[in-house]
Amino acid sequence: MSQQPRSWACPVVKDESDRITLAHGEGRRATRLLIRDGIVPPLDNPLLRALGDATSLPRVDGPIVMTTDSFVISPLFFPGGDIGSLAVNGTVNDLAVAGARPRWISLAMIIEEGLPSETLSHVVRSVAEAARTAGVEVVTGDTKVVPRGAADKLFINTTGIGELVTPAPPGPSAIQADDELIVSGPIGQHGVAVMAVRDELGLDPVPESDCAALVEAVAALRAGDVPIRAMRDATRGGVAAVLHEWAEDCQLTLSVDEPSLPISPEVRGTCELLGIDPIHMANEGTMLVAVERGWGAAAVEVLRSEPVASGATLIGRAVDRQLVPVLIRRENGREFPLDEPTGAILPRIC
Amino acid sequence: MKYLDEYRDARLCEKLLTQIRQRATRRWTLMEVCGGQTHGLLRWGIGDELEGEVDLIHGPGCPVCVTPLESIDYAVELARRDDVLLTSFGDMMRVPGSRASLLAARSEGGNVRIVYSPLDAVNIAAKHPEKQVVFFAVGFETTAPAAALAVRQAERLGLLNFSLLVSHVRVQPAMELLANDEYCRVQGFLAAGHVCTVIGYDEFHEFARTYRLPVVVTGFEPVDLLSGILGCVDQLERGEATVDNQYSRSVRAAGNREAIRLIDEVFEVCDRPWRGFGTVARGGISLRQQWRDYDAAIRFPRASLPVVEPAECRSGDVLAGRIKPTECEAFGVGCTPETPLGAPMVSTEGACAAYYRYRATRNLQEEARAAP
Numbered sequence: 213m214s215q216q217p218r219s220w221a222c223p224v225v226k227d228e229s230d231r232i233t234l235a236h237g238e239g240r241r242a243t244r245l246l247i248r249d250g251i252v253p254p255l256d257n258p259l260l261r262a263l264g265d266a267t268s269l270p271r272v273d274g275p276i277v278m279t280t281d282s283f284v285i286s287p288l289f290f291p292g293g294d295i296g297s298l299a300v301n302g303t304v305n306d307l308a309v310a311g312a313r314p315r316w317i318s319l320a321m322i323i324e325e326g327l328p329s330e331t332l333s334h335v336v337r338s339v340a341e342a343a344r345t346a347g348v349e350v351v352t353g354d355t356k357v358v359p360r361g362a363a364d365k366l367f368i369n370t371t372g373i374g375e376l377v378t379p380a381p382p383g384p385s386a387i388q389a390d391d392e393l394i395v396s397g398p399i400g401q402h403g404v405a406v407m408a409v410r411d412e413l414g415l416d417p418v419p420e421s422d423c424a425a426l427v428e429a430v431a432a433l434r435a436g437d438v439p440i441r442a443m444r445d446a447t448r449g450g451v452a453a454v455l456h457e458w459a460e461d462c463q464l465t466l467s468v469d470e471p472s473l474p475i476s477p478e479v480r481g482t483c484e485l486l487g488i489d490p491i492h493m494a495n496e497g498t499m500l501v502a503v504e505r506g507w508g509a510a511a512v513e514v515l516r517s518e519p520v521a522s523g524a525t526l527i528g529r530a531v532d533r534q535l536v537p538v539l540i541r542r543e544n545g546r547e548f549p550l551d552e553p554t555g556a557i558l559p560r561i562c
Numbered sequence: 563m564k565y566l567d568e569y570r571d572a573r574l575c576e577k578l579l580t581q582i583r584q585r586a587t588r589r590w591t592l593m594e595v596c597g598g599q600t601h602g603l604l605r606w607g608i609g610d611e612l613e614g615e616v617d618l619i620h621g622p623g624c625p626v627c628v629t630p631l632e633s634i635d636y637a638v639e640l641a642r643r644d645d646v647l648l649t650s651f652g653d654m655m656r657v658p659g660s661r662a663s664l665l666a667a668r669s670e671g672g673n674v675r676i677v678y679s680p681l682d683a684v685n686i687a688a689k690h691p692e693k694q695v696v697f698f699a700v701g702f703e704t705t706a707p708a709a710a711l712a713v714r715q716a717e718r719l720g721l722l723n724f725s726l727l728v729s730h731v732r733v734q735p736a737m738e739l740l741a742n743d744e745y746c747r748v749q750g751f752l753a754a755g756h757v758c759t760v761i762g763y764d765e766f767h768e769f770a771r772t773y774r775l776p777v778v779v780t781g782f783e784p785v786d787l788l789s790g791i792l793g794c795v796d797q798l799e800r801g802e803a804t805v806d807n808q809y810s811r812s813v814r815a816a817g818n819r820e821a822i823r824l825i826d827e828v829f830e831v832c833d834r835p836w837r838g839f840g841t842v843a844r845g846g847i848s849l850r851q852q853w854r855d856y857d858a859a860i861r862f863p864r865a866s867l868p869v870v871e872p873a874e875c876r877s878g879d880v881l882a883g884r885i886k887p888t889e890c891e892a893f894g895v896g897c898t899p900e901t902p903l904g905a906p907m908v909s910t911e912g913a914c915a916a917y918y919r920y921r922a923t924r925n926l927q928e929e930a931r932a933a934p
Contacts, residue, residue: 411678487653487910544572544784546607548920554900 230329237323237357247355250333254340259316259351267351269316272375277312279303280371286364288335291405292421295368296338298496301425302447303372304346308430309443309499311381312374314346319353322367325360335366346425348372377434384442384502387462391441391530392508394501396429396515397422397523398474399451403493404482419478424497429521433501436514441502446495449553451527452538453492454500456552459537467539468528468550491540492553502530569783578788579611586615586795591747593740593883594790595733596754597624597911598782604920606784608791616791619747619883620916622736622839623754625701626653626909627881630835631869633729634659637698640727640862641672647690648727649683650698651705652676657905660870664698680705680712680726687716687724696858699726703760706730706847707821710828713849713856725858728848731834733757734765735845740883741773748883750794752780752787755809760825762817766805774803781809828853837905838878877904880913887917894918 235242252260259267283299293301300317307314319339323332343350401422408415426445433440444454451473455466468491475483475490483490497520503511508526515524531539536549594600600620603609609618622628638659641648648664655665655676668674673693677683680697687695699709709726716724733754740746753766758779766777776797780790790808797804807813825847834846849857875897876890887893887906897903899915906912 411676412682413678542605542607543570544575544606548605551899551919 232323232325232327232329232332232357234325234357234359237355243355247353250329251336251353251355254337255319255343255350257349257351259349260353269351269373272315274378275376277307277310277374277376278371279306279310280369281306282367282369284364284367285406287406287409288331288365290409290421291418292401293423293496294335294338295366296335297342297423299368299370300339300342300346300348301423301496302445303370304342304348305426305445305497305499307372307374308426309445310374310376311430311443312376313431314348314372314374314425314427316351317343317348317370317372319350320369320371321353321355322363322369323355323357324363324365325357327365332366335368342425346427381440381442384444384458384461387441387458387464387502387530388505389464389530389532390505391502392505392511392526393455393466393468393528393530394503394508394511394515395446395451395474395498395525395527396426396501396521397498398476398479399446399495399498400475400479400483400490400493401498402496403450404479404490406494407486408482413482415478415482417478419476419482422495422497424520426497426499426520428518429499429515429524432514432518432521433511436510438507438511438514439504441504443499443501445497445499448494450490450492450494451500452489452550452553455538455550458500458502462530463533464530465532465534465537465539466528467531467541467547469541471543472525472527474523474525491550505529569781569785571785575606575784575788578785578792582612582788582792582795583615585792585799587799589615589617590749590795590798591617591619592750592752592791592794593619593621593748594752594780594787595621595623595737596756596782597627597909597913597916598756599623599752599754599780599787600913601911601916601920602782602784602787604916606787607920608784608787612791616795617747620880620886620913621740621751621883622836622881623702623733623757624881624906624909624911624913625705625731626657627877627905627912628731628736628836628838629654629657629700629729629905630837631660631871632835633698633700633727634663635661635867635869636859636864637696637727638662638664638667638672639865639867640696640858641667641674642670643673643694643862645694646862647673647675647686647693647695648698649675649677649686649695651678651700653909653911654698654700656902656908658872658902658908660867680709681715684712684715684719684721684724687721688719691723694723694725694861696862697724697726699728699730702731702733702754702757703825704756706829707760707818707824710824713828713853714824716856725856725861726849727858728829728846729834730829730847731836731842731845732831732847734769735842736836736839737769738773739839739842739845741769741775743882745884748775750776750778750798752790752794753777755779755781755786755812758807758809758813758817760818760821762815762822763805763807763813764815764817770803770805776803777805779805779807779809779813781812836881838881872903875903877906877914880904880906887914888921890914894921
C-alpha cells in the first residue's frame with residue numbers, strides 16, 4: 213500500500229534551492245518582483261496590468277452575482293488538477309450553477325515560507341489556464357507569506373463575479389413532484405483521486421479528479437431552453453449532500469436510482485475496497501440539475517454535447533414527501549434512506 | 563466489474579431465495595458471524611425476503627465493536643502524549659471511549675494518523691525517528707498477519723520507535739462462548755469468509771461435531787450470502803452438522819499457510835476481554851515473549867482511569883446476539899451514526915449502523931405508525 217502510484221507522478225520539479233521566503237511577503241522589492249515577474253505574466257490581461265490596489269470593472273447590464281471560496285487542499289497536486297485549477301473552477305462553478313456567466317475573479321494566496329518557487333509558478337500557470345478555459349479574467353489579487361508551520365504550503369482564496377443571465381433558475385425550493393434529477397458526469401472522481409494520492413493507496417490506474425469548469429454545460433442547458441429548477445455543483449459531501457439540501461428546501465422526497473448512477477470502474481473499485489460510498493465523495497466538475505418533469509431525457513442529450521458533461525445521466529426524481537428526505541433504490545428494487553454525509557469519511561478495517 | 567457483478571446477479575439471487583423457501587420446512591435461526599455479512603444481508607434486504615423461513619441473528623464479528631473500552635481509552639491516552647504518534651485504521655477513529663474517541667483526541671491536539679496498513683505505520687516510524695509510533699492493532703485473524711509483518715519489518719529496519727497496541731481477537735472462541743450460552747438460539751453459523759481465508763476451516767470440524775451445529779464458510783455478496791444460508795438450511799433439514807465451504811473462490815481448508823505462520827511467529831494465544839462479552843478464554847492474541855520490545859503496553863506505563871460504559875447502550879446484548887439493534891431503546895433516538903453511544907453504531911461493520919443505514923422504508927412506515 214505504501215508504494216507510490218505508478219501511473220501518476222507529482223509534476224513539480226523538486227528544485228530545493230529556490231524557495232519563497234518571508235522577504236517575499238514583506239511588501240518591498242522582493243514582493244514586487246515576485247508579483248511582477250512570477251505571478252502576473254501568465255495571468256496577463258488589461259484589467260490586471262494596472263496592478264493597482266483595486267480594479268474597476270466595466271459596467272454590466274442587469275444584476276451581478278458574487279461568490280467566494282477558499283482552497284486548502286493537500287496535496288497541492290493530484291491526478292486531474294491542482295490547487296490552482298481547483299481554485300478557479302470551484303469559484304467559477306459556484307457562479308455558473310447560480311445562473312451567472314462568470315466574468316472576473318480575484319486570486320489571493322497565502323504561502324508558507326519555504327514553498328519552492330517552481331511550485332508556485334506551476335500553480336499560477338494552472339490558474340491562468342483554468343481561467344482561460346472558463347472564460348474568466350483574474351483582475352486583482354494578493355500575496356502573503358507566513359512563517360513555516362503557520363499554513364500548509366499554499367492556501368488560495370478566489371472571489372468571483374458574474375453576470376446573471378435571465379431568467380435565472382428559480383432554485384431548489386421550486387422543485388416539484390416528478391421533476392427529474394440529472395448528474396452531469398461520473399461521481400466521486402475528485403474525492404477518490406485525492407484520497408488515493410494523499411493516503412498513497414498505490415492504486416493503478418489512479419482515478420482522475422473531475423476538476424473542470426461547468427460554464428459550457430450550463431450554457432448548453434440554457435441554449436437548449438431546458439426548464440431548469442436548480443443546479444448545484446456537488447462538491448464536499450458529494451451528490452448525497454446536495455440531495456439532502458434540496459430535499460429540505462423543497463420539502464419533497466428526492467428518490468435516486470442507484471444502478472443508474474454513473475461511476476467509473478476505478479472509483480467503484482476503490483469505494484468497494486474501502487467501504488465508502490461514491491455518492492458521498494466530493495466532485496469538482498460535476499453538478500446535479502433538477503429539471504421540469506418530462507425534460508430529463510432532453511436535458512441529458514443537451515448536456516452530453518459538451519465534453520465536460522459527456523457522462524450526463526438521469527438518476528432520479530422528486531416525489532411527494534415521505535418519511536425520509538432522500539431515498540435510494542438499490543439494484544434489487546428495494547428503497548433505503550440515503551444518509552446525509554457526516555464528518556470525515558473513515559475507511560474500514562477489512 | 564469482475565468478481566463483483568456475477569455475485570450480485572438478480573436472477574440467481576431470486577433462484578436461491580426460491581430454493582431456500584422450498585427447502586425450509588420450519589423457521590431456522592442462523593447467525594452470520596461477520597459484520598461485513600450483516601451489512602450485506604441488510605443492504606440486499608435478504609433478512610426481509612426470508613422472513614418466516616430463516617431468522618438471522620447478527621454475530622460478534624465487527625472488530626471495532628468488540629474492542630474493549632479499556633483498549634480505546636489506552637489508545638486515546640497514548641495519542642495525548644507528546645512523544646507518541648498513534649496510527650490507526652480509519653473506522654476506529656470515531657468509536658467512543660470512556661471519555662473521548664480518537665477523533666476527539668486528535669481535535670484536542672493529540673497525535674493520531676489514519677493508515678490503511680500496519681506497514682504504513684512502520685514507514686511513518688522510519689520517517690519520524692523523533693516520535694514513538696504506535697499502531698493500534700485491532701481486528702480478527704484477517705488483520706493479524708499484516709500486524710505481524712509490521713513488527714518483523716520494524717525489527718529488520720532496526721526501528722526502536724515502533725510498537726503495537728495489540729487488541730487482536732480470535733473468532734472461534736467467541737463462537738464457542740455463544741454455543742455454550744444457555745440462551746443461545748443459534749442453530750447454524752455462517753462463518754466469516756475473510757477470517758477463513760487466513761485460518762482456513764479445518765478447526766471448525768470439531769466445533770460442528772461438538773455442538774451439533776452446521777458451519778458454512780460464507781462470503782459477502784448476495785449470491786454468496788444466499789448460498790451460505792441455503793447450505794446451512796440444507797444441513798439442518800437433513801439433520802447434519804458439518805462444515806461446508808461456500809466461499810471456495812477465496813478460502814482453502816488449511817487457510818493461508820504463510821499468513822498463519824506469520825501470526826504464530828509473532829503472536830501467541832491469550833485470554834482477552836471483549837466488549838459485550840467479558841473476558842473470552844483464548845479469545846485474543848498478544849505478542850510473544852521475544853517480541854515484547856514492540857509491545858506498546860509494556861513500553862508506556864498506563865494511567866488506570868475507570869472505564870465507563872454508557873448505561874443506556876446495549877451493544878453488549880447486540881454483539882452477543884441477545885437482542886436486535888432495533889430492540890435497544892436508544893436506537894435511532896439517543897444513538898445514531900452521528901452521535902453513537904456504542905461502537906456498533908459507528909463502524910461500517912457494526913450491526914446497529916447497518917440497521918440504521920438499511921432500515922427499509924417499510925420499517926420506517928411501521929415506526930411512524932407505532933409512534934404516539
